[in-house]
Each structure stands twice: as C-alpha cells, then as structure tokens.
Amino acid sequence: MLDEIFRTTVLASAIRLATPYIFASMGETFSQRSGVLNLGVEGIMLLGAFASYYTVLETGSLVLGLLAAIGTGLLMGLVTAFVSVTLKAEQGISGIGIYLFGLGLSEMLFKRLVGTPTHVKGFPKVDIPVLTDLPVLGEVLFNHNIMIYLAFLTVPLSACILNRTTLGLQIRAVGQTPEAADAMGISVARVRYFTVTLGGVMSSLAGASLSIALVNFFQGNLTAGQGFIAVALVYFGAWRPYWVMAGAMLFSTVNALQLQIKTIESALSFDIPDEFAVMAPYVVTILTLIIASQRVEQPTALTKPFERGE
C-alpha cells in the first residue's frame, strides 16, 4: 500500500512539481555561469505565467500561450541584462526590483483583465507508445504533458552546451575570468546578454509551466517563492546542470511527500505532527546546502560587473 502511494503518487507528483524549478534553474545556471546573478527569476516567472495564461484564456491556443511566454521572457531577460550588464547595477538589488515589478504588474494585469481565477485548458498528457504502458515506470515517468518532458530535456541540453560547445567555453571563461575572455577577443557583454536573456526565457517558461501545464490557472503571486528556490538550487547543484536537477528533484520529492502526508499517515496508521511535514522541505534545503558544499565550478566573477581596465 505504502509502496504504491510512494511510487505512483509521490514520485509522479514530484516530477510534476520539479518542472518549474528545472526550467528556471537551468536558465539561472547559464546566467550565473557567465557571472550574472539574476534574482528577478520569480518576477519573470509571474509575468510569463500570466502572459501565457491570459493568451490561452483569450485565444484557446496553447501554442500562442507558449509564444507569449517566450516573448515575455525575451523582453524581461533583455531588461535584466541591460540593467546588470550595461548599467552595471548591483545585481542583488536590481534583481529584487525586477521581482517586485513582475509581482505587481502580473497581479495588476490579472485584476484588470481577468478578475476572478478561471481555469484554462492546459497541455494534455501525452501518451508515448510502449513507454507509457510500462508497469510502474510508465506511470511515474511517461504519464505527463509535453512541458514536463521539455523541462527534463533542457538538462542534458544545458550540460552539453556548457561543456561541449564553443559557446559554453565562452560562458565559463566569462564567468571565471572576464578579463582573460576579453583579452581573447570574446565580448563579455554579448555573452552575458545572451545568458541572461536565455535565463529570462527559461524563467518565463517556468511560469508558463505552472499556469498552462500544471495548475492551469492564474492568481496573484502564483509562484509563491519558487523562483527564489530555483536560484538557490543553482548553488546547491554547484552550477552543474545534472546536480541542479537532482536538487530540484530532491526538493520536489519532499514537497510531494508533504502533500501526501495524510494518505501516508493513514496507510501507516501512524501520526506525524503537521508542523514536521510543513517544515520538511526547508530542513532538507538546509541540509543539502550543508552537504553540497562542492564549489569547484563556482564562477568567481559572479555578481561582478565587468569593466575593461582599472
């Protein structure tokens, strides 16, 4: 009984819950690897969530919804890049500014244009021949919608780009020793504009994955801090895509367990105080932070704007 709850409900829901984290944290990995800390992820997620939700609500087209999210992310990513790369603003503070902007704007637009929370028809589950029919595995891994698959696909893609392409080498060089990259003729600003804008698009997609693929509605502060967790996950994962994904999975599994706590309790006929259940994800967060202290890949130029010459 317990076994079944775990594998079918908890694991499948953990995979769903991890989706926005993975989108956002992969984008943030690129941004941080190049030396830019984007704390505005949460705000961009909210705007992306709203833009896609509203487009789907009005047009009924999921494709247009996705394009709206990409467009929003592109725009917000460029704004973030302009502020942190061109204007060389303090990244921690400007990030909070972007967050508050996204929080306020998305809520205002929602109240003006929609008003009451209304569900939309989100992405349907995709059956994959053979794979979906596998026992257990099929249920846990291959019983999801396209956004979820897409999220997990970004992980190997990100790892490949960072480690095996010329672009990835440039990103790593710029994040570690921008002076050296500059002297080698790499444009530090261009690389950072690219990664931060990519991070914006990914954040926006993270928001869309909530509003048109997982919960399928929008309300003020829909993301409730997930963007900030995504930023923290990048640190957990020590800037390596697979580790970041592992962190996201760990976090979402504990989250899923907490959601299923009543079912688990009754199955065990054992009473766990609610407070513990609610605390669990954060305790795990702190423990992971302590354990995952490997910092080999840390971009040493993180948060430092680049200026040529002294």
Place this chain on the structure above:
Amino acid sequence: MVNPQHKAIRSVEMKKIVKHFPGVLAVDEVDFDVQAGEVHALLGENGAGKSTLMKILYGLYSANAGETLINGHPVSIKSPRTAIELGIGMIHQHFMLVPSLTVAENVAMGLRSSRGLLLDIDIVSERVRKLSEIYNLNVDPAVPIWHLSVGEQQRVEILRALYKEASLLILDEPTAVLTPQEVDDLFKILRRMKEDGHSLIFISHKLKEVLAISDRITVLRDGRKVDTIPAETATRASLAQMMVGREVVLRYEYEPVEIEESRLALTGVHANSDRGYAGLIDINLTVHSGEIVGVAGVSGNGQQELAQVIAGLRPTSQGNIYLDGKKIDSCSANQRSLMGLSYIPEERMIEGVIKDFTVAENVVLHGFDQFPFAWKGFFLNLGAIKKTTRQHIIDYEIKTPSTETPVKSLSGGNIQKLVLARELSREPHVLIAAQPTRGVDIGATEYIHRRLLQARKVGVAILLISEDLDEILALSDRIVVIYEGKIVGEVSREEANINEIGLMMAGASQPE
C-alpha cells in the same frame, strides 16, 4: 612559424599617439615602431605610459589622437579581436588565463572551432602539443591552469599567441614573476621566435634584461618619448638616467655594521596558508640588530605567510616567535607593534593603507589613539596629526597636493614612502619589509633603499622579503632562500652567487 600569407607583419608604426585619462595625460605624442625579426624594448618607470601605449596597439584602449600603420597601411584597432586578426598577440602582466579551465580550453576560447558550434578540444590539444615541441615550451594541453607554476602559465600565454599565428608579440613585464633560470628560458624562446621572423615588443623597467634581449630600446618618461636608441650604444647608467631624468645610484656603498644581539627569532615555525595546506614548514630564522636578512624566492612560496606570521596577522600552528627575547606568539598585531615591530606589507593598497583615507589619516593608522595624536585616547588631536604628517611629507619627499588628499590618488612610489615614513618614524626594533619596492619607480626605489640602509645603520633588525633578486643582493647582509614554505638555503653577502640562489629558488637544494 609566421603564416606568410595574411598575417605577416613586416612593420608596425605608431605615430603621434595621444591618450588622456581623466586628469592625466598618459601618452603624449609618442612615436613608436617595430620591424619583423627584432626585439624592441619599451622602457620606463611605472606610469610612464608603456602599458597604455601597448594597450592602444592591442585595442584595449582607444587613442585620442595619432595613427597606427601596419606594413605601411593605416589600421584602426578597436578591440583585441581586431588586433588578433591582424596578427598581434599580447602577454599581459597579469595572465589572461582562466584558472579552472585546461591549457587547451584556454587556447580554444575565443577561437572558431573546426566543428562549428561543437568544441574541437582534441584537435586543439594536438596542435598545442606540436607547437610546444617546436618551441620547446613543455606544456601539457590537458592540465588545468591552476596546477601550473607561474613560469609555465607564461609559456601557455606564449603558446596561445603562437597558436593564433601572432606575428607581433607584446610582452608586458614578462620577467617580473620569474626566477633567473626561467628568465633565461624565456629569452631562449624569444630569440627563437625572433629568428622565425616574429616582431617582439618587450615592456620592462629592468635595465639588465632590456640590455640582454633587445635590439632597440625606446625610453618613455611621464608619457613622453625620451629617445629610441640601438641597444649596443646603451648602458645601464645611461638608460637609468633617461628613465628618471637625473643621475641614479645603482650600487650602494656597503658598510659593515657591528652585528649585535638577536632582535627577531623564529624557531620551528609552521603555519597554514589560506587554502589550508602547509604554508610555512619548520622555519628557523634569526635577525640581529643592524642586520638586513633578505628572503629570496619566487612569488607564492610562503613569503606572504612568513611576513604575516611575524606581524601577528596569521596564527602559527607550531613553533615560537621571539621579539627582543620575549615570546610573542600569543600577542596581537597591535601588541607586537607597540613592542617595536614595524611592518611594510606586500599588499600595500590592502594591508598598508586605507586607500580612501587621506594622507594624514593614513599616517596615524598606528597610534591614532595615543599621545600626541589623541587626547584621553578618544578625542583626535587634528593639529598634531597634521603637523606630523607635514613633517613626514618633507622628510620622506612624499609628493602629495595636501595632507587631506585621499591616498588612492597618489602614485605607488609615494604611497610606499608614506608607509615607510609611518613605520620608520615609530623607531622600531624590527622591520619587516615585504616587497618594499614592487611597482615603485626607480627614483623612489633608490630612496627607499637608502632609508632601509639608514635604518640598518641605527640598529634596526630588518627582514627584507623580495622577489627582486637584485634588490636582495644589493641590500642584504645574509640571504635565505624560501621554497614551498621551507628555507632551503642560506648564504652570506660575500658568498652570494646569483645562479646558485636562482637554482635554490626553483627548489634545488643548497650545494655543500
């Protein structure tokens, strides 16, 4: 080999180059040229405009006026990328390498890959290996940069320039971080490149090296060109005079001083470095009153740790330190300074001064809460502070607009004189001088050296930690060599032999 087709640089001419920085005229109508197959040295004090001129050539700065011609055709070099495409390479004083990446990755960055978007590290590695063989560079492409010694890192820089088929190579103070043997090796590589038809620009303020490697020498002073002369007509004295604008003493009178009691003693001292591993291993060292003990070594072999341990800025893990016979292991840095220890730190801008403070405030960094600078240990006596500062400015020839000027707007030499004034005016028993003339112009260097010798004469025990072997040889009564945190040899002034010391600096044990 120089690619004969598109990158061969037969000549580079820079004409009437001008560069302003806010408030400073860094380069003032300078003409400079270099031909294929020659080493042209650019000589001058810090701040003379050498690096600025070369950064203009490499596209890191843009000139306010003047033009650059390559093979007789005017070119506009707006970024390093353009410079690289034109066949110009530059080896910076601070290496432009990414420490966490491998040699091959550092070479590949900024290059087009033969596989389009995908990296071609295996192909790059192969060519790196080949070039390394041709020029005898001895570099393994698969090793991350942070594993390499400074000399090896420099060879990676050279290799990278060769890889990009640079036919003109600018070397900015390339010998500053090398042992004498590494300098010889570097010169061998440079001569080989010269024979292959490369043009080389060698920026330096070290007269001996400039004379050893160059065909022609251009001297800059205060942003202006003094002259360009063939190396065979130049001597150290003539060059020094051109650099400074007056006659300079290059050799000091050495007077033996009666060596008296031990002032500073270290017995079996061990200490950890910042990274946690052993930074100092079993250091036994005594400095007597009226004696200068020089600590020779290549940067990063424990010199900084040694100075900090004595000054009380780094804990020892084992062993004892005695100041005037008293054990001071558990004394704070402040207590030690009150007991008569003065410290001229290596990182002058970080540990030596507070760069946003004024000259006067920096003068009283020690003793600001004591008579005469403070009343009842609380109220600052601004009058006394100003008076002392004015005296220091006169006594130590510090060039500053006023006592209230922020220190950061002074030149390196003047900041160092300020630190020296503060530390010596306290009449210390022991002085730790760490890299006292690094980044300081010849004029100020000469002044600082004389002051150190004067302090020695009145009985101060001086520990001189320096990477400049000539400085050590000129001033020390005894020389110890530090390598990987250990003292690997000791020689007296009379026995000192530059080759032997150089070998010990590279880790060879002392010949019996």
